Structure formats: C-alpha cells, structure tokens
Amino acid sequence: MLRIIVALSASLACWTPLYAGTVEEAYAAVDQWVAAFNANDPERTVAAYTPDAFVLGTVSPGLASGAGDLRAYFGASAAARSQVKMGEWSARVLSNDAVVFAGFYEFSRPVEGKLLTAPARFSFVAVRRDGAWKLLHHHSSMRPAPPAAAPK
Numbered sequence: 001m002l003r004i005i006v007a008l009s010a011s012l013a014c015w016t017p018l019y020a021g022t023v024e025e026a027y028a029a030v031d032q033w034v035a036a037f038n039a040n041d042p043e044r045t046v047a048a049y050t051p052d053a054f055v056l057g058t059v060s061p062g063l064a065s066g067a068g069d070l071r072a073y074f075g076a077s078a079a080a081r082s083q084v085k086m087g088e089w090s091a092r093v094l095s096n097d098a099v100v101f102a103g104f105y106e107f108s109r110p111v112e113g114k115l116l117t118a119p120a121r122f123s124f125v126a127v128r129r130d131g132a133w134k135l136l137h138h139h140s141s142m143r144p145a146p147p148a149a150a151p152k
Contacts, residue, residue, distance in 0.1 A: 026099035040078035
C-alpha cells in the first residue's frame with residue numbers, strides 16, 4: 001500500500017507543474033479582450049480572437065464567426081461606447097493549450113445622459129496557438145435576476 005501511495009504522489013508531483021501558470025497565461029487573452037472592448041476598438045477586439053473563433057453575443061440573434069462578423073458585432077458596441085467590468089469567474093484547464101472560463105460581467109453604456117447597465121454571464125475558451133493565447137469561443141447572455149424570496 002505504501003508503494004502505491006508513493007507512486008501516486010510522485011505521479012501527481014510530476015503532473016501538477018504541467019498546468020502551473022496556464023490559467024493566468026490564458027487569462028491574458030481575456031484581459032486583452034477587455035482592454036480592447038473598453039477602448040471601443042473593434043479591430044483590437046477582433047484581434048483577441050482566433051481566425052476561426054465564434055461568438056454568441058449578448059444582444060446578437062445569431063452566431064458570429066470570422067473577422068467580418070466579429071467586426072460588425074463589436075463595431076456596434078464601440079459605436080454605443082459600451083464598457084465591460086469583469087466580475088466573479090472560474091476556470092478549468094482542458095490542456096496545456098486550452099482553458100475554459102465562465103463567470104459574470106457587467107456591460108454599461110451611456111444613454112441620454114445616464115449610464116445603462118446590463119449584468120451578463122459569459123464563457124470563453126482560450127487556446128494557445130503559435131505561442132499566443134487567443135479566444136476561440138465566447139458565449140454571453142443576460143444574467144437573470146435572482147428569484148424572489150418566498151413569503152414566510
């Protein structure tokens with residue numbers, strides 16, 4: 001039994017460093033997206049994605065794929081001077097070159113002198129290609145309000 005425990009410990013010790021830093025490295029792609037989005041720069045926003053990326057946008061009725069679709073989608077956000085603020089998130093490492101993120105963010109934009117906010121939820125899949133982390137998949141949807149408390 002002791003040999004099994006030692007063997008398992010040794011194998012885990014060898015496996016753990018494989019993913020050390022992977023989440024932080026992959027999150028750089030999300031940070032790049034946030035910075036570009038908040039700069040209202042559709043070209044930089046599109047550059048955060050892989051060429052074969054696809055996006056299910058918060059306010060889009062369809063699937064955006066390819067640079068042209070993404071440029072049109074994020075161009076509308078830029079024109080509205082939208083901003084995003086990241087909230088709570090979690091990550092799971094799929095491999096040395098793929099990480100999935102899920103969490104919450106809040107969009108805001110000025111409307112008639114007031115700031116309109118929209119809480120939303122997201123998933124991103126970041127992949128490492130040619131040494132650089134980019135977004136392959138992005139899903140965003142409005143965050144539902146919490147259910148009302150039951151009367152006592």
